[in-house]
Amino acid sequence: MEVIALVGQSGTGKSHRALMVANEYQADAIIDDGILIRDGKIVAGKSAKHEKSKIMAVRRAIFVLPGHAEEVGEALREDMPNRILIIGTSDNMVGKIAKKLGLPPISRIVRIEDVATPEEMEKAHEIRMKKGMHIIPVPSIELAPHFSGYLIDPIRSLFNGGKKRRRLGEKSIVRPIFSYYGKLIIDDRAISDIVRILIGGNEAVRKVSDIKVEQITEDDEHRGLVISCSVVLAVYGKNIPQLMMAIQNETKKQLELQTGMVVRKLNVNVKALVVGAK
Secondary structure (H helix, E strand, C coil): CEEEEEECCCCCCHHHHHHHHHHHCCCCEEEECCEEEECCEEEEECCHHHCCCHHHHHHHHCCCCCCHHHHHHHHHHHHCCCEEEEEECCHHHHHHHHHHCCCCCCCEEEEHHHHCCHHHHHHHHHHHHHHCCEEECCCHHHHCCCCCCCCEEECHHHHCCCCCCCCCCCCEEECCHHHHCCCCCCCHHHHHHHHHHHHHCCCCEEEEEEEEEEEEEECCEEEEEEEEEEEEECCCCCCHHHHHHHHHHHHHHHHHHHHCCCEEEEEEEEEEECCCCC
16 A cells, blocks of 8 residues: 655645545545545544544544544555545654554655645635635535534535536535634643643652743644653652653653644653652
8 A cells, every 4th residue: 555645734725636636646545634535435534624623623633532543544454545645734744644544654745835826825725714614525415424514515616716627526615613713822831731740640750840842843834842851750669761661652642632732752851769658
C-alpha cells in the first residue's frame, strides 16, 4: 500500500481538491478529518467536523480519541487500497496520522499551492472564516446519516456560481457546530497546569517545578509543543530512567488527548530524590 498526502494550511481548500488530487495520483481511498472515504462513501471513522468543539475536532482528526484509529486501521486492512491519500495541515500531521493508522511512511507530499491558485485559496479561506462552511469530499446523500441537523448542500453552487462543469466526484458543504465558536487559544499557563497535574499525580513524584512551555509555529501554523520541567522524586530502589520514561509517555499521551496539540518534546529534569514519608 502506497501513502501520499495533500498538505496545506487550514481553510485553503484541501478537501475541495481532494478528489482531483486522488484522481491525478490514482489514489483508491482518502483519509480526511477522521474519516476513511472510498468510492464516494464513508467506509469507517467519524468526521472531525461532527465534533462540538475545536479541541475535540483536532483530536478526532489526528486519531487520538480512544478506538478511532483502531476502527479505521482495521477497515484499511480489510479493504487494502493500493494507494491512499491523507489530507492534513502539515507534514508532521499527515505523518502522525499514517503512523497512528499503521500505514507505511508517506512517499509523496502534494502542496495545496501546487493544485490551487492564491486567489482560489483566498476565496476558500474567506468562505471558511465568514460563513463557517467546511467541505467533505462525499455526496450529500452519504453524509445525511452522519450529519443530521447540520447544514448540508451540494458544493457546485458555492464555488462555481452554479455553472455546469465536469466534476471528478460529488462534494458537500457542512457547517459544524464548532464553527460558531470563533478562535480558540490555549494559553501556556493552562498547558503548564495540565503538566503539573499529570506529572504531580504520579505517586512517585513529590514536586513538579520550573515548567516551561514553548509553542512551535511555522508559517502561522501550530507545529507542536516543547515542554520542560523539573521533578523531585519520593522513591528509592527503583529504576529511575524507566520510571521517568513511563511518566513522560503517559503525560505526552494525556496532554495530546486533552489539548489536541502535538507534543514534540517533554524534557524532565530529576532535581532530587527524597526518602521517607510525605
